[in-house]
Amino acid sequence: MSSVPVSAYLTLALILFCIGLYGALTKRNTVIVLISIELMLNAVNINLVAFSKFGMIPSITGQVFALFAIAVAAAEAAVGLAILIALYRNKKTVNIDEMNDLKS
Amino acid sequence: MTFSGELLAFLCLALVAVIGGVLLLNLTKVVHMVVALVFTFISLAGIYVLLSAEFVAVVQVLIYSGAITIIMLFGIMLTRHNDTSEPKGGTLKKIFLFLGVLGFGVAVYIGIYNLDFNPQATTLHENNTEQIGMALYSKYIIPFELTSVLLLVALIGAIILAKNDNKKEADKE
Numbered sequence: 187m188s189s190v191p192v193s194a195y196l197t198l199a200l201i202l203f204c205i206g207l208y209g210a211l212t213k214r215n216t217v218i219v220l221i222s223i224e225l226m227l228n229a230v231n232i233n234l235v236a237f238s239k240f241g242m243i244p245s246i247t248g249q250v251f252a253l254f255a256i257a258v259a260a261a262e263a264a265v266g267l268a269i270l271i272a273l274y275r276n277k278k279t280v281n282i283d284e285m286n287d288l289k290s
Numbered sequence: 291m292t293f294s295g296e297l298l299a300f301l302c303l304a305l306v307a308v309i310g311g312v313l314l315l316n317l318t319k320v321v322h323m324v325v326a327l328v329f330t331f332i333s334l335a336g337i338y339v340l341l342s343a344e345f346v347a348v349v350q351v352l353i354y355s356g357a358i359t360i361i362m363l364f365g366i367m368l369t370r371h372n373d374t375s376e377p378k379g380g381t382l383k384k385i386f387l388f389l390g391v392l393g394f395g396v397a398v399y400i401g402i403y404n405l406d407f408n409p410q411a412t413t414l415h416e417n418n419t420e421q422i423g424m425a426l427y428s429k430y431i432i433p434f435e436l437t438s439v440l441l442l443v444a445l446i447g448a449i450i451l452a453k454n455d456n457k458k459e460a461d462k463e
Contacts, residue, residue, distance in 0.1 A: 192405060198307065201395070202334075205311035205314065221323070221327055231346075232337060236341055244412040250422060253345075253422070253426075256350070260357060265444050267452075268452040272451050278370070280370075
């Protein structure tokens, strides 16, 4: 039926998720951290769409879920960027190491 | 696994996606990182087309490689970037994080590498947008409307958070 097995798609999603996770944990610039989180959300969307085609009961539900995830990710990006700009206005930096106000 | 056009397309798109991700990790200039990620987003749209999800693919191009990339570029330009985000030291922490992420990846890969559900023939590729519309406006109408509320809240919240309130603080003092 299909020549590409489901595990290939899942492996691609896993690789992208790991790249996003590593970037979110190591990068110093807050914008890059935000965009790494977007990459992780995107990797999860691949899983949703792949299971909507290759799952036990193939149906459109996975794609609808992926659309909802994209909408929520867009809202999250906007709010995250607004927080970033507010922080930048107060601290004049986007370096994530210097955003340690909660540390007494 | 027989060699076919679908496999070739999948391999090319997956390669471009992973290269974009690796460039995100390795480039030094912030703007270049964001542009590298556009390659990943667009090739993921191709992956969605292979998975017979044309509408999701179009939404991916519109939202991710359009809106989110542009909003991130705005974020970079509105904040003073030092142009390079080179970390100072912390190599040990990086190595530990890399090992941790690698361990996570291996653990999940063991779970998925020979996963198979005996896929049946699907009709997802026929009138894909119509099927999504039907599902969205009948079965998922309440989450759909809640999403509009969520977007409104995010819009207002983002404006209020990013609003310049220097004048109010000056009045307070």
